[in-house]
């Protein structure tokens with residue numbers, strides 16, 4: 521992509537409405553634009569990162585055996601009357617009426633709809649276990665939308681729903697999602713710790729919140745520091761096998777809980793020098809809720825014995841749009857964002873230090889073509905802005921690498937290669953710089 525043909529409205533001034541780094545940086549880097557309180561347009565740079573995050577979430581769901589589909593954003597109120605949640609949900613639910621006076625709502629979550637779909641088609645235990653997910657916009661009319669995409673009103677969520685014949689099966693489904701979450705967040709460069717959590721309005725008796733530690737987070741957390749050093753299951757993890765050891769290690773061996781369920785007497789069993797009381801950002805939550813929806817909504821299957829029974833369910837959410845904020849909170853410096861390679865909006869930025877100079881332009885075009893051919897997705901700053909401004913913009917938008925090409929260096933046949941995360945800058949021949957980048 522050529523910067524001159526892109527839309528990157530960077531701001532020099534710090535927006536006064538933004539209280540935390542990620543919100544400030546997303547506005548300054550021209551990633552999002554607020555259209556109403558808690559409702560954002562995703563500008564091209566922000567949208568690229570959103571898609572990368574969504575794709576990692578999708579790949580790990582698929583790997584764990586979940587099946588993707590897509591449900592609509594609008595739902596019938598009557599569906600929610602069946603579960604009893606239409607009245608229970610309160611003012612966070614955005615309710616609307618169509619021209620035929622039918623009551624609708626903009627979905628804050630999809631337990632009811634997925635249960636309705638499931639019961640329409642699945643009648644036998646032979647189709648179980650089944651896990652269906654979608655990645656769709658949600659709306660919750662939050663009392664205090666704030667911190668940008670961290671607490672929006674409209675936000676993108678991945679929500680998966682598992683269906684099993686019995687509790688033992690449902691716990692295995694829960695464990696598969698638990699392990700998939702560990703992998704998902706790690707692939708984005710995040711350490712997200714599963715913490716025992718209250719089950720809240722979704723109900724049920726087993727739940728973990730996945731929390732990224734950050735001083736600016738809204739959740740208060742208590743944990744044993746040793747949980748931070750546990751190994752992440754790699755891609756060879758066998759989802760058909762017994763995942764209990766991994767789940768117990770991460771979810772049970774060390775104390776980790778959010779404020780709601782915090783038990784000081786348990787925390788005190790953690791050696792004093794390992795105790796960590798801090799704050800964090802909830803990026804995902806897993807629930808096992810048994811037959812909470814299956815009973816009122818009559819989602820039943822026939823078991824091997826021919827007897828019909830309600831299924832055991834779980835639901836599993838990831839805050840896809842919130843993750844942008846969480847990643848930036850975890851990875852930035854005074855100059856701007858530092859994207860982990862896996863979610864960076866472009867792989868490398870090319871800075872032309874003297875646009876209009878025939879030699880420099882030619883060298884930049886050559887590098888641009890080669891990096892593009894190598895699949896590195898370069899962003900080429902071909903504008904006529906001054907070098908200082910170009911450096912500041914590249915640091916702000918946080919691409920992993922910068923290839924800096926100017927007239928002085930080219931006289932000696934060299935360019936500069938900068939690693940954004942470390943600030944390390946090396947001067948080397950163009951061919952070597954390109955070889956190094958394309959080897960990545």
Ligand code: ATP
Nearest residue numbers: 669670671672675677802803804805837838839842
């Ligand atoms: P919170 O406690 O932060 O309000 P929640 O527990 O109500 O979130 P869930 O129902 O568990 O949210 O939704 C699944 C995930 O969706 C959350 O873990 C979070 O990452 C994300 N999420 C929830 N509410 C918002 C929001 N208002 N803006 C952005 N992401 C959100």
Ligand code: MG
Nearest residue numbers: 729802804805
């Ligand atoms: Mg939650």
